[in-house]
Amino acid sequence: MPHKLIRIERVENDRPGRPVMIAVAGDSAAGKTTLTAGLAEALGPDRVTTICVDDYHRYDRRERKGLPFTALHPDCNYVEIIEQHLQLLATGRPILKPVYDHHTGELTRPELVEPHEFVIVEGLLPLHTRLTRACFDISIYLDPPEEVRRQWKVKRDTEKRGYQTEAVLAELERREPESAEFIRPQRAFADIVVRFAPIAGRHDPPGTPLSAELLLRPTMNHPDLSRVLAGNEQRAIHLKLTRDADGRPVDTLHIHGYVPREESLVVEKAIWERLGVDAGEVPLTLGNLGGGVRSEPLAITQLLLLSHLLDPNR
């Protein structure tokens, strides 16, 4: 039971030098990099190491063309090496990480990665095995509705990776069975499930930021939000006890996108002040969607994650 061994070793070695490990899992274009980038920037580059487990592709793009599965399939990735490298990072050791170039689709020269105080591991399959899951202190799954993710993927892959819209849609189609079989099951193992989506039944004007719904599973200690939320009129953000699709009890935190920015800022400031750790002003890097566009629900989500990461009693 190597997952037990790594859990034991990590607890035994719970000392300065052992990093806080954060998983950010989700399907392609689910918003992993956007969420992660704001967190990493707020914590500061000297304190954060970010890696992407999609770099562990076993085949390059050309080789994959002849194979009966897509890049989402565990057989298309060095899963055993992902497990090994996460164990090494989780116990404070460096790794020589493979590199997949998303632009050319080639596997290139590996790079040395040394774990800082926080290690954020994003990608398609960080929560795929029991052993990888044992390596994390906090795990997050990004779960936008499929139609939202489709828009995001078309936009990113055509604008940043040089694909045609039809090719992106065809690829989404081709990947769907493997998304269902390997990516989405990871949702069940996340401590926090984040869903950016429009609110059903509302007819907000175009340009209204998406709202966020955060499932907070009792698999970890969440900060006491009742005190933070006490002073607000329950419009920008509210907490609700619910059951997840599998029947497990969860807290669901709603952060509304249609709320005026001033109201969101009150909540952001309250959370930020409770962090206590020489906090200063709420970092402006939070909520950044890129291209100068802001989302207060994203900012509040990132703030809550920060409050987890910086909590000494985590």
Place this chain on the structure above:
Amino acid sequence: MPHKLIRIERVENDRPGRPVMIAVAGDSAAGKTTLTAGLAEALGPDRVTTICVDDYHRYDRRERKGLPFTALHPDCNYVEIIEQHLQLLATGRPILKPVYDHHTGELTRPELVEPHEFVIVEGLLPLHTRLTRACFDISIYLDPPEEVRRQWKVKRDTEKRGYQTEAVLAELERREPESAEFIRPQRAFADIVVRFAPIAGRHDPPGTPLSAELLLRPTMNHPDLSRVLAGNEQRAIHLKLTRDADGRPVDTLHIHGYVPREESLVVEKAIWERLGVDAGEVPLTLGNLGGGVRSEPLAITQLLLLSHLLDPNR
């Protein structure tokens, strides 16, 4: 003391599945690949994994041009990752090994390496640190006289790597201080030091194969050669108790290159038969210098190493 930990773990895990680890260290063009290839071929590709630690260069050839040291310098190599990967292999785990292309001088896509029954690790620095040394069951250092190595290096680098003679000689010159500081000190840590050289004072005709001198250090159990050598008239091969340059007692085994092939074959057969392990005929792959040229001293050296590797009481 991680070198103690790995020694303990390797003894604790001394079970089927944990490979026999062999280091073949030595300077550039000292004959590492020639020695190793014959061993690997005799054992069979299904039983042997061969890696080269020169793949762990930190900089490619272009980057090294601007640096104040050569590829021999530990700072030019991911020594910590070499240590990590050797520990993983020594405890039966796979690695994702970096790849240095000697032809283009570029670092390319890494490759998965799974340890078979025997793992041969050759290269410039496999015995450089206490932790790497703790990973090996048998360590060999190749120690040809510098003038012999120079000839070999010029021949190989001009014929196989596309260099000009002058460039190779200049590079040897440039590397000499680092050879002295980092490569040659590894000789002291080898269980067996192999020196292919002409015999001083003899005037053999051109084309006479080089003789071999093997220092057998009492740091490991060597096979009892007295019985093997009892039946031969001490011409092809003889053993002598001596002191190494540092004063430590060693056995020195001389294998003469000028001896007619028939006499060498008698000794080879005797060693081979003592292996006992379903031995059959002496493998013809032993003694192969490439290009159809044979060396009986090389064959006998490889046979002795094989007898070590296959000895169940090793």
